[in-house]
Structure formats: structure tokens, C-alpha cells
Amino acid sequence: MEYIVIIISAVFVNNIVLAQFLGLCPFVGVSSKVKTATGMSGAVLFVMFIATVITWLIQNYILLPFKIEYMQTIAFILVISSLVQMVEIILKKISPSLFQALGVFLPLITTNCAILGVTLLTVQNDFKLLEAVFFAIGHAGGFALALIIFAGIREHLDLINLPKGMRGVPAALVVAGILSLAFMGFAGLV
Amino acid sequence: MNKWKIFSKGFIKENPVFVLLLGLCPTLGVTTSAINGLGMGLATTFVLVMSNIVVSLVKSVIPNKVRIPSFIVIIASFVTIVDLVMKAYVPALHSQLGLFIPLIVVNCLVMGRAEAFASKNSLGDSILDGLGMGLGFAFALTLLGAVREILGSLSIFGIQFAEADGMLVFVLAPGAFLGLAYLIALMRKITDK
Incomplete structure (x- = not known):
């Protein structure tokens, strides 16, 4: 039950783009077509999931035991940027079709503050690993929902004078x- | 390009927020009041100037292939400094800005200036560019913060000027989008002569 609450809260109530203002660069940048918006959402879901798991492990098994939490920002951004490169290389090798679909969006993700934002929020909220995973998936889902709706509207916006x-x-x-x-109508839902 | 032009282009002609649309997340996220906008703007200016200085100094020793990760490490170090300093000396502002201070690392503006300007130009020009762009960013954030504060809570820089309820929606999330939309449109109208 609590996992469902985490997901609903992340997708609707605290939507990452429309309520927390994270990930606005891709939100404005790649939202002119529904197709590219879907591709970007897929790439974000993929990287956000892996990044959250890995940074959670780093925070709890490296930074906390050695009392070097102030290295958080540097450690997390390095993990995310190398992770994106690694994912790119691995995808190219094992699943060329998925790479074709997500490929162009992967490099853009390093500077997507949604990823770093969610990993930092996970740490701030003291989640357990499974909660963190649902938190990440929920936020990626919220990002996808906002981005795809927005892209759909923008396609029509071009036709208006x-x-x-x-x-x-x-x-x-x-x-x-x-x-x-x-x-905002969803506020108070959870 | 003369020195004055390098410095002043960040304010109107190439304003990072209104024209280049860089760093939108902090722009919309923290501008619930003019003070918050100014604080965020100055923090970003510091990181921008310092990272421009370091990038400009080390540009000849960094191999081209690893320049992006190196820039990220340089920027992240200065962001950590800002984060710790603000936590110690202005804890109230620090908790208001919250998550957006560590997120200066992924502000496209800082990375963009390091890559597009500081890695190609001399130290003096890079400092001027960082200062101009940073203050232009601070100017935009303060302006948007002031608009939202005036409309939303009928006060400016924390000083209440009328005893009534403001339009709450301008302090909440939608007001950020609407405020920025109309400020950009206004900016275009002014500069488009």
C-alpha cells in the first residue's frame, strides 16, 4: 500500500516538472513532437531507475560510513555522467533497437536536473532501497506524463496565429x- | 569584441533567462520572492565566475576528450563550497532554496559558459563574461521574483505595502510559468525595435 502512495504522490501530487520545477530544460527543449517526447521519457525512466539505485548504494555504503556526506554533490554527478556513458555503450552492444530509440536523448540526460534532483531527494527522505526504487519510477512516470501531454498540446499550438x-x-x-x-487539483489526494 | 560588450551582453541582448532560456529550473523554482531570486542569482554568479576562472586557467592542460567531465568536477567543487558556506552563514536562505543549490551543478548556463566561452578565451575575458552572465541571471531572477512577490503577497523584498490578500496563485507553481511567459514576451517587445 505505501508503495502505491509513493507512486501516486510522485506522479500526480508532487509532479516533478509541474510542481517541483525539475527537468525543465528537456521539458521545453524536446517537447515539440509527441514522438521525441516519448523517446526522451523512456530514456529518463531508464537512467533515473539505475541512477537512484546506484547513488542509494553509494550514499549508504560509502558516504555515510566514512562520514563524507559533503562529497554528495560531486560523487552523485560523477556517477550520473559516467553512468549515462556506460548505459550508452552497453545498450549499443546488447540492444541496438532500444539504442536507436533512446540513443540521441542519452547524452542530454547528464544535464537533466531531474535525475540529480531525484537522487538527492531520495537521500534527503531517508528511503529504504525498495521505496527509493518506487520513488524513482513514480517521478519518471510523472515526467513522462507531463512531457507527453505538453508535447501533444504544443503540436496544436504551432497552428494558431x-x-x-x-x-x-x-x-x-x-x-x-x-x-x-x-x-494542483490533485493536491490533498495523498 | 571590446571588454564592455563582453560584460554587458548578459543583461539584455543575451540574457541567459529571457533570451537564451538557460537555467530554467532554478528560475522557476526559487523565485517565490525577490530575495530568494537575488540569493540564487548571486550564488550562481559566484560559481560561474570561479569555474570560468579555473576552466580558463587549465584549458591548455586538459585533453579535449575528457574536458566535459573535468568541467563538471570543477563546477561541482565550487557548488559544494557555496552550499557549505550558505548553510553556515545564511541558514534561512539556504533552507528556502533547498535542493536548488546542489542543482547549480546541472545548470546548463554554468556548463554552457565554461564550454562555449571560458575554454576558448583569456582569463580576463572569462571573468568578465562570467560576471556579466551571472549578474544578468541574477537580474532576471530578481525581476521574476519581484513580480511574483508583488502580485502574490503584496510585498517587495519582504516589506509589506498593502494590507490585503494577494493573488496566491502567483506564489504557487502555475504563477512561475505564467510570470516568466509574460516577462519573456515583454522583453521581446522591448528589444524588438
Whole structure:
């Protein structure tokens, strides 16, 4: 039961993009087509899951026993950036079709603050390993939901005749604001 | 390009937030008040200037292939310094900004300037560029923070100027998106002559 609560809270109530403002670069950058948005979401889910497990192990078996928690930021970002490279190489070898689908998005993920943000939040919340896994999957799901809805709306937004200053990013941000209002309706659900 | 141009381009012409759209996460996440925006902006400016200095100094000894990981380590070291210093001297602001201080590491603005400017230019120019871009970022965050604070809680820099309820939505998440959208549109209107 508590795992379901963690997932619902991460996807709807504390949506990572629309309520916590993490991962906005890909949210604005790769959301012009639903297809690319789906690919990016897949890549984020994949890396967020692995990154959370590995940083959880590092935090609990290396940083805490040696009392060097202040190295957290440096250690985590190094793990994430090398992990992304490794995932890229491994995927290329064992599953070329998956690599084709996710390939171009993987390098972009290193600078996606959603990944580092979720790993740091996991540590702050003192989760057990299994809770951390559900937390990561829930947040990746929330990212995917927001990104794909947003991309769907943006595809239609291109067809509308807007005032010159509002075209492109400002109009997209207004849409994001309205989506964020809609997601506020979930507050109090958990 | 003369020195003044390198410094001043970050404010309007190449403003990191309004024009380049870099570092959107902290821009939207911490600007619930003008003070928070300013604090975040200055913290980022410090990291930006220091990492530009170091990157500019070591650019000739770092092999091209490992330059990105090296930059990340340099930036992460300065972020850790900022994080610990702020925790010690301004604990209230530190807890307000919370997660977004360690996340300066993945701010595309810092990485972008290291890669695009500091790794190709002299020390003096890199300092000016970091300072200009950082202060432009701080300017944008303070502006957005002030707009949200005025509309949302009827105060500015923490000083209440009217006894009434503000539009709460501007302090909450949607207000960040809407505020930034209209500020960008306004900026385009002003610069588009």
C-alpha cells in the first residue's frame, strides 16, 4: 500500500516538472513532437531507475560510513555522467533497437536536473532501497506524463496565429502554467 | 569584441533567462520572492565566475576528450563550497532554496559558459563574461521574483505595502510559468525595435 502512495504522490501530487520545477530544460527543449517526447521519457525512466539505485548504494555504503556526506554533490554527478556513458555503450552492444530509440536523448540526460534532483531527494527522505526504487519510477512516470501531454498540446499550438511576442516559448510556458494549475487539483489526494 | 560588450551582453541582448532560456529550473523554482531570486542569482554568479576562472586557467592542460567531465568536477567543487558556506552563514536562505543549490551543478548556463566561452578565451575575458552572465541571471531572477512577490503577497523584498490578500496563485507553481511567459514576451517587445 505505501508503495502505491509513493507512486501516486510522485506522479500526480508532487509532479516533478509541474510542481517541483525539475527537468525543465528537456521539458521545453524536446517537447515539440509527441514522438521525441516519448523517446526522451523512456530514456529518463531508464537512467533515473539505475541512477537512484546506484547513488542509494553509494550514499549508504560509502558516504555515510566514512562520514563524507559533503562529497554528495560531486560523487552523485560523477556517477550520473559516467553512468549515462556506460548505459550508452552497453545498450549499443546488447540492444541496438532500444539504442536507436533512446540513443540521441542519452547524452542530454547528464544535464537533466531531474535525475540529480531525484537522487538527492531520495537521500534527503531517508528511503529504504525498495521505496527509493518506487520513488524513482513514480517521478519518471510523472515526467513522462507531463512531457507527453505538453508535447501533444504544443503540436496544436504551432497552428494558431498568436501575437509575435508570444510565439514559441512564451505561449508554451502559458500552457505549462495552465497544466500546472490542473495538476494542483490533485493536491490533498495523498 | 571590446571588454564592455563582453560584460554587458548578459543583461539584455543575451540574457541567459529571457533570451537564451538557460537555467530554467532554478528560475522557476526559487523565485517565490525577490530575495530568494537575488540569493540564487548571486550564488550562481559566484560559481560561474570561479569555474570560468579555473576552466580558463587549465584549458591548455586538459585533453579535449575528457574536458566535459573535468568541467563538471570543477563546477561541482565550487557548488559544494557555496552550499557549505550558505548553510553556515545564511541558514534561512539556504533552507528556502533547498535542493536548488546542489542543482547549480546541472545548470546548463554554468556548463554552457565554461564550454562555449571560458575554454576558448583569456582569463580576463572569462571573468568578465562570467560576471556579466551571472549578474544578468541574477537580474532576471530578481525581476521574476519581484513580480511574483508583488502580485502574490503584496510585498517587495519582504516589506509589506498593502494590507490585503494577494493573488496566491502567483506564489504557487502555475504563477512561475505564467510570470516568466509574460516577462519573456515583454522583453521581446522591448528589444524588438
